[in-house]
Amino acid sequence: DDGATASAIRQLDDQTVERIAAGEVVERPASVVKELVENSLDADASRVSVAVEAGGTEGIRITDDGVGMSREAVETAVEKHTTSKISDIADLEAGVATLGFRGEALHAIGAVSRVTITTRPRGEDTGTELVLEGGEVTSVGPAGCPEGTTIEVADLFYNVPARRKYLKQASTEFAHVNTVVTSYALANPAVAVSLEHDGRETFATTGQGDLQETVMSVYGREVARSMIAVESDDSDLPEGPLDGVSGLVSHPETNRAGREYLSTYVNGRYVRANAVREAVVDAYGTQLAPDRYPFAVLFLDVDPGTVDVNVHPRKMEIRFADEAGMREQVVSAVEGALLREGLIRSGAPRG
Ligand code: ADP
Ligand code: MG
Numbered sequence: 065d066d067g068a069t070a071s072a073i074r075q076l077d078d079q080t081v082e083r084i085a086a087g088e089v090v091e092r093p094a095s096v097v098k099e100l101v102e103n104s105l106d107a108d109a110s111r112v113s114v115a116v117e118a119g120g121t122e123g124i125r126i127t128d129d130g131v132g133m134s135r136e137a138v139e140t141a142v143e144k145h146t147t148s149k150i151s152d153i154a155d156l157e158a159g160v161a162t163l164g165f166r167g168e169a170l171h172a173i174g175a176v177s178r179v180t181i182t183t184r185p186r187g188e189d190t191g192t193e194l195v196l197e198g199g200e201v202t203s204v205g206p207a208g209c210p211e212g213t214t215i216e217v218a219d220l221f222y223n224v225p226a227r228r229k230y231l232k233q234a235s236t237e238f239a240h241v242n243t244v245v246t247s248y249a250l251a252n253p254a255v256a257v258s259l260e261h262d263g264r265e266t267f268a269t270t271g272q273g274d275l276q277e278t279v280m281s282v283y284g285r286e287v288a289r290s291m292i293a294v295e296s297d298d299s300d301l302p303e304g305p306l307d308g309v310s311g312l313v314s315h316p317e318t319n320r321a322g323r324e325y326l327s328t329y330v331n332g333r334y335v336r337a338n339a340v341r342e343a344v345v346d347a348y349g350t351q352l353a354p355d356r357y358p359f360a361v362l363f364l365d366v367d368p369g370t371v372d373v374n375v376h377p378r379k380m381e382i383r384f385a386d387e388a389g390m391r392e393q394v395v396s397a398v399e400g401a402l403l404r405e406g407l408i409r410s411g412a413p414r415g
Contacts (some may be wrong), residue, residue, distance in 0.1 A: 093120025094240035099169035104128035119237030296397035304389030309397035347398035
């Protein structure tokens with residue numbers, strides 16, 4: 065007997081429910097950045113600038129030149145479960161082209177921080193500034209601002225002290241932010257994406273380049289030069305769930321101790337899929353020392369019916385019905401590229 069006694073079952077008040085729900089969307093500064101960058105990309109931005117202070121724990125600002133919002137739109141957008149991206153489950157089943165559709169991010173971020181949104185629709189004369197504190201709109205009115213949207217998030221978790229305490233040091237939080245912004249920058253060479261930490265630029269892409277140029281902006285010239293093109297379609301690949309594998313992988317000598325430089329995308333969406341990463345590494349065989357990882361930016365095309373991207377969209381996980389088939393295809397595509405460059409020998413044993 066642990067001395068526990070049954071306590072009365074009660075319904076949680078709205079504010080408590082709200083903060084618990086918000087905590088599921090907003091784990092740390094990087095999750096705020098992910099949601100806001102996705103919104104900017106969904107808003108057809110050609111420029112997305114991210115600036116964070118102390119890894120995002122002291123402040124996050126995202127500016128885009130996207131479609132912007134009218135006063136009415138922004139007032140609606142911060143409400144619970146509001147989205148302009150789908151209207152019902154039929155839309156969802158037909159397949160969504162946007163990164164978001166749940167209509168919960170802005171509301172959730174607003175519930176656990178102080179948010180200032182300034183936004184002006186394309187082609188309109190005036191913009192709107194709206195301030196949210198702990199989920200309540202505290203002011204809204206006209207504002208002079210450029211076309212597009214700027215969202216500033218201050219005092220993250222000021223009203224959820226347990227979460228606030230759980231934040232890691234600035235450098236760790238920034239590493240997560242950097243991973244997020246990098247992954248979107250690499251997937252969107254046509255968008256100029258920049259990242260700034262404590263006033264210093266981490267990287268900036270031009271938005272006019274191809275993947276190789278984007279890799280150069282993000283990882284530097286040396287890494288970009290070592291990249292090898294992967295380009296396998298249906299006809300080159302063994303049987304499996306993938307219709308194509310394309311992108312860039314690094315020369316085996318350009319490697320790092322961590323896996324965070326292996327960026328993988330499924331149907332254009334960034335995913336953290338260890339099975340895919342392992343397959344990439346397998347393709348290098350003995351050319352990579354143990355615990356060393358290449359750089360890779362790899363896009364997998366798959367029939368949407370063979371993959372469950374809804375496992376947990378916020379965690380960017382994914383599950384393949386035929387994982388073994390997927391692995392073989394990725395190994396084959398990457399091996400093909402490395403063989404072509406004479407960097408591995410055919411039939412080399414796999415490490
Ligand atoms: P979702 O992205 O799932 O629709 P969000 O809470 O992230 O939900 O955003 C709610 C709505 O606010 C979006 O559907 C969109 O209409 C609008 N919105 C959010 N961010 C932007 C932005 N940067 N530019 C233009 N509209 C935006
Ligand atoms: Mg969104």
